[in-house]
Amino acid sequence: MGFTIGGIRDRRSSSRRRGRASESVMTVAEYTGLWGWDVVPGARATRGGHVTCSCDAADCPSPGAHPLSFAPSVPAGATLDEAAAAWADVPGAAVLLPVGRSFDVLEVAEAAGRHALARLERMGVPLGPVALAPHGRASFFVAPGAAAELPQLLYRMGWDDARLDLRGLGLGDHITAPPSDHAGLGPMRWLLPPTLDTAGRPPEARLLLGTLAYVCHRSGGAG
Numbered sequence: 001m002g003f004t005i006g007g008i009r010d011r012r013s014s015s016r017r018r019g020r021a022s023e024s025v026m027t028v029a030e031y032t033g034l035w036g037w038d039v040v041p042g043a044r045a046t047r048g049g050h051v052t053c054s055c056d057a058a059d060c061p062s063p064g065a066h067p068l069s070f071a072p073s074v075p076a077g078a079t080l081d082e083a084a085a086a087w088a089d090v091p092g093a094a095v096l097l098p099v100g101r102s103f104d105v106l107e108v109a110e111a112a113g114r115h116a117l118a119r120l121e122r123m124g125v126p127l128g129p130v131a132l133a134p135h136g137r138a139s140f141f142v143a144p145g146a147a148a149e150l151p152q153l154l155y156r157m158g159w160d161d162a163r164l165d166l167r168g169l170g171l172g173d174h175i176t177a178p179p180s181d182h183a184g185l186g187p188m189r190w191l192l193p194p195t196l197d198t199a200g201r202p203p204e205a206r207l208l209l210g211t212l213a214y215v216c217h218r219s220g221g222a223g
Contacts, residue, residue: 024180025084027095031177032078035199037102039078040174041071041087042094045184054092064183067096067174076102094180100171103128103202104146105139106209108166108216113138116215117191120208128202129194131178134186139175140212141198146170146205153209164216168205 031037043055045064053063060066071093074086087093099105108116110132117130117138128141146153147170154160169175178188 024093024095025080025087027177027179028074028083028087029078029080031095031097032074032076032083033080034196035194036076037199038076038098039074039083039177040067040096040098041074041090042067042096042174042176042180044092044094044181047184051184062183064094064181065176068093073098094182095177096174096180097177099169099173099175100144100147102144102200103141104144104205105169105173105175106142106146106150106166106205106212107137107139107169108212109219110136110138112165112212112215112219113140113191115219116140116208116212119211119215123211125207125211126198126203127192127208128198129190130192131175132189132191133176133182134188135183138191139169140208141194141202142205142208143202144170147173149205150209153206154213157210157213159213159217162213162217164213165219166212166216 028039031039043053043064043066045051045053051063053060055066055068068090071090072086074083078086113130113132120127130141131139133139147168150168151160176182176188178190180188182188
């Protein structure tokens with residue numbers, strides 16, 4: 001089954017009448033079919049007197065923010081039917097994106113991320129998607145390999161001695177995908193949503209890193 005943006009949106013509108021499970025399937029189908037990203041089913045957390053994770057581990061170190069170990073990933077290019085079949089085995093799972101394959105992530109505090117995004121857009125710098133987590137962290141999607149190169153890139157730019165609230169996520173890491181709930185804190189959102197141009201070709205980290213480091217330094221965010 002092929003995908004178009006209009007087709008996905010039409011199906012998404014009708015799926016809302018069929019509940020959260022169908023909405024998750026449409027989200028998975030959009031990410032695999034339109035944006036060309038792998039998707040991984042993730043645990044969910046609930047918050048009451050204490051945080052509990054759907055993985056049922058009493059000592060879970062990352063409640064509601066990790067892949068389900070028993071659930072296989074849904075590969076890029078999966079069809080709507082394939083997404084539905086995969087999610088039928090994990091109803092209610094969060095939608096996670098594995099980092100280090102199609103993209104790496106540069107993560108900063110929300111205030112610094114919003115400021116940097118505005119500066120980068122004014123400068124005309126090519127940008128990839130930017131996600132916002134409910135605990136106040138902004139994630140800039142960049143080309144794969146950025147996390148491993150981050151110390152060297154910061155050194156070349158003269159930021160190696162600065163204590164910056166800036167970290168790279170790479171191979172082996174995952175990011176919760178909008179609009180899934182992250183760690184029981186609320187839904188992820190897009191500050192800058194993916195497009196057909198940016199999803200498969202995120203920018204090189206060096207194009208964004210100078211501005212991100214400068215804004216983090218000015219914000220006084222030390223990590």
